[in-house]
Amino acid sequence: MTSSSGVGGLTSPENALLAPSSSLRRPLVVAVGTVVAVIAVGLLLRFVPLDVAFSDAVHHLHARLLTQAAEAFYRSLKPLPAAGIMIVATVAAGLLARRWQVAVAFFGGVAVTWGLAEAAKLVVARPRPGMSEAMTQAVGATADPSFPSGHVAFTAAFAAVLTCALWTTRWRALGIVVGVVLVVGMSVSVVVIGVHFAGDALASIVWVAGVYPAVRAGGAMLVIPWAERTIQRSVSLRGR
Known part of the structure; x- marks a missing residue:
């Protein structure tokens, strides 16, 4: 791969966020397939709630320390704190x-995938x-729909973009570890405190895994x- 110069710096292949893919078609097809599959599963779970028994069992573990930690983690990524984290990152x-x-690639990757x-x-x-x-008083009102989990989708998208940004650096392993901890932690948290079913959390992980590669490729090949x-x-016009 070669570098192309541009105002404000180089669009360099040394950062995986900006590396062009060999083809946009493949990740786009995977993304479309993921969207269709996840929505289909969501509609199935809406009318045939296969994950309710497991979710209830996890929610009623009565592990006080786990519940407190889950509540704190969930609160830390409510919309306003999440926006602050995005800006800083x-x-x-x-x-x-x-x-x-x-x-631009960092912000766009998280925002589009999550959105x-x-x-x-x-x-x-x-x-x-x-x-x-x-519980409603502890974590706040949750009137929006349940599937997929927005908290898990944000966390997974953030983890994916962070890992991608660090992929060609010596911090890649750290990025992977942090990403896994964040995603697993939030997935467990939303089920433990009872704001989501287990299927909602799993669907968000699948969503990000299938959709983000197309978002990244589209940004690198078209938007940037x-x-x-x-x-x-x-x-050039100003310089005339």
Whole structure:
């Protein structure tokens, strides 16, 4: 692979977020197949709740320390804190790489993958598990649909993008470990505190695994080059 110059830095293959794929078709086909399959499973679980018994068993473990830790983790990634984490991580990624393209790819990868999962919720419209009044007060109202889990989708998307950003660095192993801990931790948390069924959490992981590669490839092959050309054209016009 070769590097192409652009305003604000190089679109360099040394960062996996920006490395062009050999073809956009394959990840796009996988992404479409994943979307169709996940939504189909969600509709099935809505009317045939196969995961309810397991989810109830986990929710009623009565492990106080586990429940407290799960509540704290869940609260830490409510929409407002999650937005703050995204902003900080995006700025850090851009500054460390010294490329605005990396920051755009980081933010866009998480936001688009997560946002599409949130949109799928509206299609499936699976009701949330019934929560006690005490639990509702602890974690807040959860009126939006249940499938797939938005918290797990955000965490998995963040983990995938972080791992991708670190893939060609010496921090790759750390990125993988952190990502696995985050995803497993949030998946267990949402079931333990009873805000999601187990199928909701698993569906979010499958969603990110199938959709993010297409989002990354599309950004690297279409969005970033378009942005670079637009900036170059703007700079050229100003220089006249």
